Amino acid sequence: MDSLSAQEAAQFLYREAALLDERDFDGWLELFTPDCVFWMPAWRDDGTQTEDPDQELSLIYYQGRRNLEDRVRRIRSGLSVASAMLPRVCHLLGNVTIEQHEGRAQKVRSAFNINLQDVRTGRTHTYFGHYVHLLQAEGGNWRIARKVIYLLNDVIPTALDVYAI
Amino acid sequence: MASAEPDTPDSPATYAASADKTNRVGRDPATPFRVSDLIDDRPNEGIFRVNRAIYRDRDLFDLEIEHVFERGWVFVGLSSQAEKPSDYFTAFIGRVPILVSRGSDGTLRCFVNVCPHKGVRLVRNVAGSSSRFVCPYHSWTFDSTGRNCSIKWKSSGCYSPAFDADDHNLCRVAQFGEYRGFLFASLSLDVPTLDDFLGEARKLIDLAVDKSPEGLELVPGRVRYTYAANWKMQLENCADAYHFTSTHPSYIKLLNRRAAEEAGDVVTATLGAADFWQEGAGGASGGSMSFEHGHVLNWGVMPVTSAHPDFERAEELAVKFGIAKRNWMFNMRNLTIFPNLQLAENASTQLRVIRPLAANLTEMQTWCIAPRGESGEARTMRIRQYEDFFNPTGMATPDDTVCYEEAQSGMAEQERPWLQGHARGSEVSVVGGNPFSEMIDLAPSYSVLSDSQLGDESLFRSYYRAWAERMTGALNG
Numbered sequence: 001m002d003s004l005s006a007q008e009a010a011q012f013l014y015r016e017a018a019l020l021d022e023r024d025f026d027g028w029l030e031l032f033t034p035d036c037v038f039w040m041p042a043w044r045d046d047g048t049q050t051e052d053p054d055q056e057l058s059l060i061y062y063q064g065r066r067n068l069e070d071r072v073r074r075i076r077s078g079l080s081v082a083s084a085m086l087p088r089v090c091h092l093l094g095n096v097t098i099e100q101h102e103g104r105a106q107k108v109r110s111a112f113n114i115n116l117q118d119v120r121t122g123r124t125h126t127y128f129g130h131y132v133h134l135l136q137a138e139g140g141n142w143r144i145a146r147k148v149i150y151l152l153n154d155v156i157p158t159a160l161d162v163y164a165i
Numbered sequence: 166m167a168s169a170e171p172d173t174p175d176s177p178a179t180y181a182a183s184a185d186k187t188n189r190v191g192r193d194p195a196t197p198f199r200v201s202d203l204i205d206d207r208p209n210e211g212i213f214r215v216n217r218a219i220y221r222d223r224d225l226f227d228l229e230i231e232h233v234f235e236r237g238w239v240f241v242g243l244s245s246q247a248e249k250p251s252d253y254f255t256a257f258i259g260r261v262p263i264l265v266s267r268g269s270d271g272t273l274r275c276f277v278n279v280c281p282h283k284g285v286r287l288v289r290n291v292a293g294s295s296s297r298f299v300c301p302y303h304s305w306t307f308d309s310t311g312r313n314c315s316i317k318w319k320s321s322g323c324y325s326p327a328f329d330a331d332d333h334n335l336c337r338v339a340q341f342g343e344y345r346g347f348l349f350a351s352l353s354l355d356v357p358t359l360d361d362f363l364g365e366a367r368k369l370i371d372l373a374v375d376k377s378p379e380g381l382e383l384v385p386g387r388v389r390y391t392y393a394a395n396w397k398m399q400l401e402n403c404a405d406a407y408h409f410t411s412t413h414p415s416y417i418k419l420l421n422r423r424a425a426e427e428a429g430d431v432v433t434a435t436l437g438a439a440d441f442w443q444e445g446a447g448g449a450s451g452g453s454m455s456f457e458h459g460h461v462l463n464w465g466v467m468p469v470t471s472a473h474p475d476f477e478r479a480e481e482l483a484v485k486f487g488i489a490k491r492n493w494m495f496n497m498r499n500l501t502i503f504p505n506l507q508l509a510e511n512a513s514t515q516l517r518v519i520r521p522l523a524a525n526l527t528e529m530q531t532w533c534i535a536p537r538g539e540s541g542e543a544r545t546m547r548i549r550q551y552e553d554f555f556n557p558t559g560m561a562t563p564d565d566t567v568c569y570e571e572a573q574s575g576m577a578e579q580e581r582p583w584l585q586g587h588a589r590g591s592e593v594s595v596v597g598g599n600p601f602s603e604m605i606d607l608a609p610s611y612s613v614l615s616d617s618q619l620g621d622e623s624l625f626r627s628y629y630r631a632w633a634e635r636m637t638g639a640l641n642g
Contacts, residue, residue, distance in 0.1 A: 040558065042386030045246070045254065045292035050386040054545040057386030057533050059558040061549070070419055074560050079415035081571075082563035121393070121570065155528070156390040158570065159563030 003101070004135060004142065009108040010096040012135065012142055017091035017112075020163050025072040029065060033136060033143045038062045040149040040165060049150060059151065060162070071162050082159050088117040089164050093131075105136040105145055112149075116164050125157055127165060198225060199641045204629050205583060211591050213626050214583040220395035221576040226524035228639045229632070233504050234259035236353040237635050238362045240506035240518060241265060244273060244346045245382050246292060251309045254292040257520060258352055262286050263338060265348065268310035269296060275341040275350045276311050281333055291387075298335075311335035345374045346381070347506075357458075366460040368607050369500045372493055373508055375486065376475055377536030383516070384533040384548060390557035391528050392566040394573035396504075396521035399529065400628055402565050403499045403507045403517075404463040406451065407589060407620025412568055416554070416561045435474075435550060436512050439467040439497060450617050451497070453590070453624035454602060454609035459503030459631025461624045462609075464601075465511075469495045474513070474547035477540055489604040503631045508534070512554035512561070513547050525573050531555060587629075590621035 004012070019028040032038070040059040041049040050056035062068060075083045092113045099107040114127040134146035149165050198218075203225075205214040219225065239258055242265055246254040253266040255278055264278035264287065280287045280300040287298050287307070297314070298307045306315040313333040316322070340351040342359035344367060349359055356362065363370070374380050392399075402408065410417065420437040451465030469479050473495055483491040497511045507517040514535060520528040533551045535544055554561045590613045598607060599614045613621040633640070 042388055044385045045387055047291070054548070055384075055541065057384050057388065057548055058552055059388065059556055061552060070422075071560070074415040074419060077415045077418065079418065080560075080564050081412070082567045083415070120567070123393075154389065156388075156557040158390065158392050158557065158566050160558045161563070165558075 002104075002137070004098065004106050004108070006096055006098050009098055009106070009133075009135065010093070010110075013093050013096060013108065013110055013131070013133065016144070017093055021089055021091055023086065023163065025075070025163070029068060029072060031144050032065045032068060032147075033138060033145045034065050035063065036065050036068075036144055037146040037148075038068055038162075039147070040151055043154050059154070059156075059160075060149075060165075068162065075161065075163070083161065085120045087119060087164060090115050099132075102134060105134045106142075108133045108135060114164055123157070126153070127160070128152055198222075198228075198639075200633050200636070201642065203640070204633055206626070206630065206633075213587050213591070213623070213629075214585075215587055215625075215629060216582045217576040217578060217584060218582065219629075220397055220573065221524055223524050226521070229636065230259045230521060232639045233632060233635045234521070235261060236351070236355075237504075238340070238349045238351045238356055238359065239504060240502060241275065241348050241350045243381075243383060243516075244343055244348055245380075247273060249294070251296045252292075252294045253288065253309070255288050255290065256518075258338070258350060261352060263350065264288050264298075264335070266298075266309050266311065269308070270310065272310070273341075273343070273348070274311055275338040275348070276335040277338060279336070280305050281313075281336065282316075287335070305333075307335050311337065345370055362458050363502065364457045364460070365608050366456050366462075366500065366502060368605065369462060369498065370502075370508070372490070372498065372605075373510065373514070373534065375490075376478065376482065376494055377538050379537035381534050382537045384535050384544070386533070388531045388556055389528065390531075390566070391522070391526060392569050393526055394566075394569035395524055395576070396519050396527040397628070398569035398572055399507075399517075399519050399527060400501060400504070401586075401625055402569065403501055403509060404453065404461050404624050404628075405620075405622075406453070406463050406465070406615070407622060408565075408568075412564045413561050415564070419560065435467065435472050436497075436554075437472060439465060448616060449601075449614045452599070452601070452615040452619075453613045453621045454598070454607070455611040455624050455627035456609055459501075459628050459634075461501050461503075461627050463499040463621075463624065465497040467495050467497050474539070474543045474550070475536065477543050478536070493605050501628070503628060504635075509555070513551035515551065515555045529557075587622050587625045590615070590619060590623035593619070594621070594623040 016031055039053055039061050042057045042059050043049055050058060053061040074080050093110050095111040097109050099109050110131045112129060112131055116125045129152040130150040132148045133144055135142045136145040203216045203219050205212055235258060241256045241263060242254055247265055247267040250267055250269050250271050253264060255264050262278040264276045265273060267273050278287050282305045283302055285300055285302045287300055296309050304317040308314050311334050316333060338350045338352060339354040340356055342349055344359060344363055347370060424437045454462040482494060500508045505519045509515040514533060516532045516534045518530040522528055533548060535547055553559050557563060594611050594613050596611060598609050599612050602609055602612060613623060615621055
């Protein structure tokens with residue numbers, strides 16, 4: 001469990017994507033470490049992305065799986081009109097490359113293209129960008145210690161939730 | 166009248182029906198709209214109603230973009246977006262691209278962002294710093310004060326003397342002014358002074374700016390989103406005290422759970438410490454105020470607690486401004502400066518700019534605003550609360566915008582054109598202020614003092630009266 005091949009890393013990322021597409025949110029949450037970072041930066045006016053989540057705005061920033069569990073709870077609550085008719089989502093991942101070790105963790109970069117059918121409105125949307133995952137061996141399994149979502153099309157049509165990024 | 170309306174993002178099938186031209190109420194296609202067909206304002210009879218057509222009709226949209234946005238004061242940005250000489254940023258007034266540039270002389274100026282030669286948009290960047298602006302088409306060049314400093318191959322151009330006599334500089338926007346870093350502009354000369362336009366609402370801008378001796382700033386990171394509904398849905402929602410417990414129960418449940426857990430890694434929430442929205446709260450817990458020219462405030466009492474990112478300055482602000490003004494700085498305040506600026510200080514602190522794109526499509530530009538010089542811890546707390554509540558990727562705003570879109574769908578209804586959504590609070594709206602406004606020497610035109618369940622809607626009337634005023638000339642009486 002010391003290192004991942006690019007192929008093993010890709011299999012891991014595909015599994016995460018499939019869990020989201022299948023709306024298996026419990027399975028998805030289990031992929032994360034309890035103190036994980038989940039981060040989607042925003043864009044600055046100079047065309048660069050924000051880099052310091054404590055002093056600059058992000059689209060989403062959480063430290064701790066506990067906060068992702070809140071997101072899932074809201075989606076399932078039946079109390080959010082924006083979550084009442086979940087869109088159909090298909091994640092496509094590619095260009096998976098192993099970057100470097102960070103201590104016992106492995107950095108994996110990939111590209112994503114997500115197509116979404118909003119069943120409420122009949123509209124379709126596409127989201128695309130890059131992921132950087134930091135994967136960490138824990139109890140015989142790889143877990144996500146950090147996931148950064150670099151969303152390139154950042155004018156969001158109405159709403160965007162964790163299952164579609 | 167031609168309608169050149171952009172479609173909603175991606176496939177607009179659901180919304181096409183609402184733009185059906187054959188299905189228009191209250192008007193002969195050959196004659197202009199009448200105000201009274203759109204806004205039924207009879208204060209003596211306790212009636213104020215708005216016709217659904219005002220949110221839906223494409224011809225009416227063309228008229229309002231021209232008269233409401235392009236012939237009156239609108240917010241264009243903050244002076245801090247162009248802080249140093251030669252800094253600039255771009256924006257829009259209605260459909261017209263504009264450029265706000267701080268000249269090498271340090272003066273801010275506002276131009277139509279268009280080269281006078283062929284009408285090409287001159288600056289494409291959102292923001293930057295440059296002492297020269299070169300048109301990409303034929304290289305006409307302008308300096309940071311808007312002066313034309315080069316017409317390429319001018320001497321070989323065989324121009325007539327009449328051309329030479331023309332003004333080749335960038336076109337200045339007719340009116341441009343600043344109030345405490347907030348920049349407003351008008352493409353029409355014929356507007357009140359900026360001080361008259363803002364009036365008493367200036368004191369509410371002061372509450373945001375005075376939190377720091379250095380004023381406020383935009384936290385880096387601009388979040389943009391669109392929603393497929395009319396811009397006035399956003400105008401109203403910011404002032405809507407009635408929707409919170411209905412639209413946001415999933416967020417409220419989250420607040421309650423977080424309050425019970427007090428875990429270190431949980432995002433803290435200012436609203437969790439307030440009770441103005443709690444259904445069981447008794448007594449006066451907030452209300453509304455309306456001002457001249459369509460500005461409105463929806464507010465609620467919020468305690469001065471450590472859940473508030475400004476808590477670190479609570480004592481300092483009380484000493485400097487007195488307890489009353491300090492407490493108002495901590496209150497929940499949703500301020501709209503008609504027609505396109507909203508300052509929302511509730512779950513965190515947000516500046517929103519509303520940009521109508523079509524009768525059924527609106528773009529929102531949003532920023533986290535913060536007092537300059539606050540501690541890193543306070544800034545982080547402010548940002549975390551902001552993202553969770555305000556972002557289109559957060560847990561509250563999506564439930565609002567989805568409701569706007571569902572409302573837009575319903576605006577197609579013709580059998581009963583008059584909405585019933587501007588009626589609450591009628592019987593308790595008073596001329597002038599109340600003890601809460603007097604605490605900070607604030608003199609609204611109308612005010613409502615409310616308990617947690619009043620959910621005043623009478624404040625929306627100020628929007629529509631200001632709208633009607635700006636539409637004078639475009640509409641018949």
